[in-house]
Amino acid sequence: MTDISADALADVPLAAGIGVDHIAFPARSAYKSVVASLRDAGFEMCADLCGVDYLGHPGRALPDGVAPERFEVVVNLLSLSAKSRVRIRVQAPEADPVVDSIFDVYPGVEAMEREAYDLLGIRFAGHPDLTRILMPEEWEGHPLRKDYGSGRVPVQFKEAPGPR
Amino acid sequence: MTPIDSFEADEPMMRSIERPAWSTRETSEGAQELSTRVETDSPALGRESGAVLRLPDGQVLDASQIDIDRPDDETMIINMGPQHPSTHGVLRLMLELDGEVVLRTKPIIGYLHTGMEKTGEELTYVQGTTNVTRMDYLSPLHNELVFSLATEALLGVEVPTRATWIRMLMCELNRVSSHLMWMATNGMDLGSTTMMIFGFREREMVLSFFEKTTGLRLNTNYIRPGGVAADLPDGWEDDVAVICDTVLNRSFEYDDLLTGQPIFRERTEAVGNLTAEEALALGVTGPLLRSTGVPWDLRRSMPYLAYDELEFDVVVGTYGDNFDRYAIRLNEIRESIRMIRQIVEKMPAGDYRVQDPKITPPPRGRIDSSMEALIHHFKIFTEGFKVPEGEVYVPIESPRGELGCYLVSDGTSKPFRMHIRGPSFVNLQVLPLLLRGGLLSDAVAVISSVDPVMGEVDR
Numbered sequence: 251m252t253d254i255s256a257d258a259l260a261d262v263p264l265a266a267g268i269g270v271d272h273i274a275f276p277a278r279s280a281y282k283s284v285v286a287s288l289r290d291a292g293f294e295m296c297a298d299l300c301g302v303d304y305l306g307h308p309g310r311a312l313p314d315g316v317a318p319e320r321f322e323v324v325v326n327l328l329s330l331s332a333k334s335r336v337r338i339r340v341q342a343p344e345a346d347p348v349v350d351s352i353f354d355v356y357p358g359v360e361a362m363e364r365e366a367y368d369l370l371g372i373r374f375a376g377h378p379d380l381t382r383i384l385m386p387e388e389w390e391g392h393p394l395r396k397d398y399g400s401g402r403v404p405v406q407f408k409e410a411p412g413p414r
Numbered sequence: 415m416t417p418i419d420s421f422e423a424d425e426p427m428m429r430s431i432e433r434p435a436w437s438t439r440e441t442s443e444g445a446q447e448l449s450t451r452v453e454t455d456s457p458a459l460g461r462e463s464g465a466v467l468r469l470p471d472g473q474v475l476d477a478s479q480i481d482i483d484r485p486d487d488e489t490m491i492i493n494m495g496p497q498h499p500s501t502h503g504v505l506r507l508m509l510e511l512d513g514e515v516v517l518r519t520k521p522i523i524g525y526l527h528t529g530m531e532k533t534g535e536e537l538t539y540v541q542g543t544t545n546v547t548r549m550d551y552l553s554p555l556h557n558e559l560v561f562s563l564a565t566e567a568l569l570g571v572e573v574p575t576r577a578t579w580i581r582m583l584m585c586e587l588n589r590v591s592s593h594l595m596w597m598a599t600n601g602m603d604l605g606s607t608t609m610m611i612f613g614f615r616e617r618e619m620v621l622s623f624f625e626k627t628t629g630l631r632l633n634t635n636y637i638r639p640g641g642v643a644a645d646l647p648d649g650w651e652d653d654v655a656v657i658c659d660t661v662l663n664r665s666f667e668y669d670d671l672l673t674g675q676p677i678f679r680e681r682t683e684a685v686g687n688l689t690a691e692e693a694l695a696l697g698v699t700g701p702l703l704r705s706t707g708v709p710w711d712l713r714r715s716m717p718y719l720a721y722d723e724l725e726f727d728v729v730v731g732t733y734g735d736n737f738d739r740y741a742i743r744l745n746e747i748r749e750s751i752r753m754i755r756q757i758v759e760k761m762p763a764g765d766y767r768v769q770d771p772k773i774t775p776p777p778r779g780r781i782d783s784s785m786e787a788l789i790h791h792f793k794i795f796t797e798g799f800k801v802p803e804g805e806v807y808v809p810i811e812s813p814r815g816e817l818g819c820y821l822v823s824d825g826t827s828k829p830f831r832m833h834i835r836g837p838s839f840v841n842l843q844v845l846p847l848l849l850r851g852g853l854l855s856d857a858v859a860v861i862s863s864v865d866p867v868m869g870e871v872d873r
Binding site: 267268269270294295296297298300302303307310311324326328330333335337356357358359360361362365369381382383384385386387393394400 | 445446523524527529531532536567694695696697698699708710715716803804805806807808809816818820822824830831833835839840842843872873
């Protein structure tokens with residue numbers, strides 16, 4: 251099987267992974283163009299997009315030339331014709347957690363980018379409808395962030411007996 | 415200048431900061447809702463339509479193509495759900511109708527959000543399967559499997575052959591029960607209460623076998639990192655043979671009941687058509703993708719467990735309509751039964767879980783006689799086991815499509831990040847496309863054929 255992603259990932263730091271051809275670490279500015287060239291190379295589907303908050307775990311293994319940031323957007327691309335997968339991990343700094351939306355390349359990421367925005371507060375520039383998707387609209391904070399206080403909001407169920 | 419550089423924080427990119435003026439103020443969804451035409455200016459309608467209505471080839475609908483100037487009193491926005499019998503849970507659809515024709519659709523989800531990904535970060539890997547099994551409550555074993563496979567990939571553990579085959583057996587039985595449940599609810603949505611009774615009746619046989627094997631009918635917590643929780647019960651071959659024979663014979667009764675029935679065909683054929691390009695662009699997987707003619711099944715294309723040792727056919731459709739999706743699921747029941755029969759024949763002897771003292775608790779009998787075993791048992795169930803640093807994405811073919819688990823470990827006994835790629839969550843995005851231009855009465859049939867399980871959508 252030839253490596254169809256080789257050309258598109260020529261200038262991108264790479265790592266090996268389980269079940270994927272490559273794990274690519276493009277710079278934030280090159281992220282969208284790398285994804286677009288991967289789609290042209292035969293990756294027809296974006297299987298998954300999610301965000302990770304690396305607060306408290308900064309020392310993860312990254313290839314040379316990639317500076318770790320607090321947030322990461324992880325995209326799993328799938329090529330049905332070549333039966334191969336490529337994972338892309340983009341770093342997004344805490345002060346400005348914005349990456350380009352790849353909605354123009356894969357419209358199927360619409361809900362996934364909204365989920366990453368909703369739960370982690372990573373914003374996607376160019377997304378057509380960046381609203382919360384799982385949480386109520388007036389919810390404060392982003393629950394999957396590591397500094398989000400779990401159990402911070404006391405939940406009182408209706409008709410629940412009070413403290414005895 | 416890259417788009418990121420040009421982005422300014424003051425720019426109102428998000429609409430979520432404050433509740434917009436047009437909001438009804440009666441729900442907590444605010445800007446997530448579909449806005450009426452009269453209350454939306456042209457750019458906003460274009461932007462919203464771009465997100466909500468999509469065209470093939472990954473192209474976003476051009477705002478100039480939408481009938482923006484249409485007066486608002488010609489159309490009507492109605493809410494379908496979240497409490498609606500045919501939305502399969504708590505899916506809420508806002509539909510813009512022109513008479514009986516659906517113009518715009520927006521699915522609004524999150525009513526069943528229970529923060530399972532956050533919960534997963536606070537449970538150990540041992541406890542993790544109890545959490546994920548509740549996501550897609552119609553195929554709990556697939557959820558457990560994908561989490562266990564991801565954990566094992568990080569651990570670098572090789573599972574015994576018998577455990578792998580038991581997993582395959584249980585997952586295929588689960589696929590049968592899940593598809594039977596779909597046949598039942600789909601029949602119900604189209605007015606065939608007989609099919610509902612039939613589907614639940616046959617599904618109950620499979621669930622009884624689950625109860626016998628795992629102790630629970632649903633949310634079994636049977637497949638765990640390192641193997642399965644218990645060996646198959648005595649006489650399991652006979653139980654499985656009865657299930658296979660009965661379900662296979664009765665699947666031909668469904669043919670008599672539905673497949674050839676003119677009313678059923680009228681309501682399903684050429685309704686909710688999907689093309690392969692649209693499906694791929696939207697990330698659709700599972701029976702929906704196969705109905706468009708793409709022979710993509712992870713069991714065949716990227717085999718996991720021991721699916722490469724089984725003989726089976728990947729069922730594909732041609733037109734991508736509701737009938738194709740019905741036929742695919744019906745035939746996948748038969749293919750699964752074919753697989754189950756091979757698994758029963760080839761089931762190897764051996765251990766049902768890996769004998770690695772780091773991962774496997776000691777057998778119950780040794781706890782009474784050995785102090786070390788007691789300590790060891792206690793440690794595994796309180797602290798769990800440590801998983802080496804790393805990250806992995808494992809996909810499997812659930813009854814609804816590609817079920818993926820992205821797991822990040824920081825070397826402790828709890829996942830640093832656990833993300834589940836729910837097939838229903840992604841598949842739900844085709845609804846605006848499938849419903850557009852169709853009749854409201856067909857909306858029920860189309861929602862059913864997409865087969866969303868809201869537990870997995872909202873997680």
